[in-house]
Amino acid sequence: AQSVAQPEDQVNVAEGNPLTVKCTYSVSGNPYLFWYVQYPNRGLQFLLKYITGDNLVKGSYGFEAEFNKSQTSFHLKKPSALVSDSALYFCAVRKIGAGSYQLTFGKGTKLSVIP
Amino acid sequence: DADVTQTPRNRITKTGKRIMLECSQTKGHDRMYWYRQDPGLGLRLIYYSFDVKDINKGEISDGYSVSRQAQAKFSLSLESAIPNQTALYFCATSDPTSGGEREQYFGPGTRLTVT
Numbered sequence: 224a225q226s227v228a229q230p231e232d233q234v235n236v237a238e239g240n241p242l243t244v245k246c247t248y249s250v251s252g253n254p255y256l257f258w259y260v261q262y263p264n265r266g267l268q269f270l271l272k273y274i275t276g277d278n279l280v281k282g283s284y285g286f287e288a289e290f291n292k293s294q295t296s297f298h299l300k301k302p303s304a305l306v307s308d309s310a311l312y313f314c315a316v317r318k319i320g321a322g323s324y325q326l327t328f329g330k331g332t333k334l335s336v337i338p
Numbered sequence: 339d340a341d342v343t344q345t346p347r348n349r350i351t352k353t354g355k356r357i358m359l360e361c362s363q364t365k366g367h368d369r370m371y372w373y374r375q376d377p378g379l380g381l382r383l384i385y386y387s388f389d390v391k392d393i394n395k396g397e398i399s400d401g402y403s404v405s406r407q408a409q410a411k412f413s414l415s416l417e418s419a420i421p422n423q424t425a426l427y428f429c430a431t432s433d434p435t436s437g438g439e440r441e442q443y444f445g446p447g448t449r450l451t452v453t
Contacts, residue, residue, distance in 0.1 A: 232378075257441065266342070266428055266444030267381070313380060324388075325396060326442065330380040 225250040227316050227329035235335045236304045244299040244332045246314030256297040257315040257326070258288055267313060273297060284308070304336045341365045342445035344429050350451045351419050359414045359448050361429030369432045370412040371442065372396075372404060374425040381428065387412055388434070419452040426450075 226249045236242045248254055255274055259267040271282025278290045288299045297314060314329040342363045351357050361370065372384040383396030385404040393406055401423060405413045416423055426449050430442040 227380075259444075264446075266446050267430075267442075268444070269441035272441060324386065324394075325383055328380040328382075330378055 225254075225316055225318050225325075225327045227314050227327055229312075229314055229329035229332045231332050232330075233333045233335065235337060237337050238306055239303050242301050242304040242308070242334065242336070244312050244314075244334060246297045246299065246329060247295050248297060248314070248316040249295060250316055250318045253319045255317045255319060256288075256290060257317075258282065258286070258297075258299050259313045259315065259328075261311040261313065261331075263310075270299070270312075304334075306336045306338055309334055309336045342429060342431055342443055344427075344445040344448050346448060347446065348449045350453065352453055353420055355419050357416045357419055357450070359427055359429075359450070361412045361414070361445055363410050363429075363431045363443075363445075365431055365433075365443060366409075367431035367433045367443070368409065369434060370406065371430040371432075372402075372412070372414045373428045373430065374398070374423075375428060375447075376425050384414065384427075416450075416452075419450075421452045424450060424452045 228247045257272045258270040261267045271280050273280050273290045281287045286301050311331045313331050315326050317326045345360045368389050371386045373381040375381050382398050384402050387393045387406045390406050403415045426447050428447050429445040432442045433440045
């Protein structure tokens, strides 16, 4: 079985400060990892993914995430938060390999950037 | 995302009624998915389809059925709606690839209330 944990239901950060949204995962084997963002009354939008290679992945809107295999983590980061970054963020994992096609999402973390 | 559309966007129905949610996409993707989102639970996969003749159950398929009428259309049915099916429903699409994992593209969602 595969699972994702987002330990913080909500993260508050001041505009201009760095932000981190945490994600840890559990899979038997190597993972594909994703971050999606959901703005109010909208569907999810893809931010970035880790497939293989460089552990630091850069994505849309200045976001990046670091894959840490030993800690089974894939935390989302941004050097300087904007008010417009306020949204619900989801981490997702899928096991690499044939016969495993389901993407498992975390419960989501609400990010609030305070002006 | 205008490339993935869902109808209706909002629906209120009574317990025991049959209801169909529709999803259409213009992205030309082979793979389509239905998820439900509940507060605090993230997204959970209901059904997924890799092509017109390939439909698979997801994590929570009980009480739901699907139909893949064409590459571009994937419908979700609740045969006899019950109140705990009240949720936000998302359709998503993706493109298969032989190397890695492609991201999913989500529709705007259908908010379903069962009274």
